[in-house]
Structure formats: C-alpha cells, structure tokens
Amino acid sequence: MKSLKYILIIVAFILIAIQLPFFTPKKNISKVKNQIDITDKYDVPMNIQMDLYNGCYDCHSNNTKKYPWYYHIQPISWWMNHHITEAKEQINFSEFGAYTHDEAIEKFKKLQKSMEEKTMPLKSYLWMHEEAKYNEKQYQRVAEWARSMQDNLGKPTH
Numbered sequence: 001m002k003s004l005k006y007i008l009i010i011v012a013f014i015l016i017a018i019q020l021p022f023f024t025p026k027k028n029i030s031k032v033k034n035q036i037d038i039t040d041k042y043d044v045p046m047n048i049q050m051d052l053y054n055g056c057y058d059c060h061s062n063n064t065k066k067y068p069w070y071y072h073i074q075p076i077s078w079w080m081n082h083h084i085t086e087a088k089e090q091i092n093f094s095e096f097g098a099y100t101h102d103e104a105i106e107k108f109k110k111l112q113k114s115m116e117e118k119t120m121p122l123k124s125y126l127w128m129h130e131e132a133k134y135n136e137k138q139y140q141r142v143a144e145w146a147r148s149m150q151d152n153l154g155k156p157t158h
C-alpha cells in the first residue's frame with residue numbers, strides 16, 4: 001500500500017510540473033509577411049474562403065485563430081500542437097501558393113476526397129467548434145470547387 005501512495009504522489013507531482021508555462025508549445029501564429037496564401041494565387045470564391053477559414057485554418061494555416069483556454073493544460077496542448085504540425089505538413093493554406101503545379105493538383109485532389117468522405121474537419125475538433133461543422137451543401141461545394149481547381153490546373157483526363 002505504501003508504494004501505491006508513493007506512485008500516486010509522483011504522478012500528481014508530474015501532472016502539476018508539466019503545467020508550467022515552459023511546457024506549453026509555441027503558438028501557431030506567424031507574422032511572416034511574404035507567405036503566399038492560397039487566395040493570392042488561386043481563385044477562391046468568397047463562400048469557399050469562409051468555409052476554409054471557419055473549418056480548416058486553425059490547423060491548416062500559419063495562424064490559428066483563437067486558442068481556447070484548455071490550450072494551457074498539458075498534455076492537451078501537446079496533442080493539439082501535434083495536430084497542427086501534422087495538418088500543415090499535408091496542406092498549409094497560408095503557403096499553398098508556393099506549391100508546385102503538380103503538388104497543387106495533388107493537394108486539391110486530397111482536399112476533394114476529404115470532403116467527399118467527410119474526414120475533415122477532424123471529429124475531435126468539432127466537439128468544441130460549432131462554427132466548423134459543415135452541412136451537406138458545404139461539403140459538396142468545397143468538394144466541387146477542389147475538383148474544378150484540378151481541371152483548371154490541367155489534370156490529365158482519363
């Protein structure tokens with residue numbers, strides 16, 4: 001019994017220690033001016049811009065809009081930060097204009113697929129973000145736009 005007590009004390013100590021601000025990851029907020037956002041290079045109708053902004057930019061851009069209070073709780077912050085890093089590796093709308101022609105086609109294709117299969121926005125994100133929940137029409141129009149962008153970029157027809 002005594003050793004269980006020690007283990008609990010150690011676990012409690014670790015949980016408290018990791019709450020130090022030192023362990024909160026750096027926020028995803030970029031002041032870089034020369035990044036080429038998707039809207040700088042491609043035609044993104046206003047309603048699609050709003051869909052992407054509300055549903056995707058928190059993870060897939062260089063500026064997470066508003067950090068929730070629970071971002072200051074470890075390990076939640078580590079988990080969120082990991083999502084943002086992974087998401088940006090796949091698609092970063094803030095730097096989308098810098099992708100090569102072939103990369104852009106590939107990204108638009110994945111984007112279309114994620115809308116058709118409704119795998120994005122991430123489910124865990126939707127628990128806390130009502131504004132990011134897409135209705136049927138939003139999934140469809142973003143998918144359709146992503147498809148048309150591939151056509152514009154001259155996807156080989158088959």
Ligand code: HEC
Pocket residue numbers: 051052055056057058059060082083084086087090091110111112113114120121122125
């Ligand atoms: C809470 C964070 C989060 C939000 C919000 C989010 N994503 Fe993602 N997204 C991720 C993560 C993490 C990955 C990488 C891991 C994976 O593929 O599941 C990813 C991967 C992707 C991929 C690549 C998947 C593949 O085919 O490999 C696409 C496309 C994508 N997201 C599109 C979107 C779109 C479009 C939105 C908005 C409608 C969105 N995401 C919103 C976190 C997010």
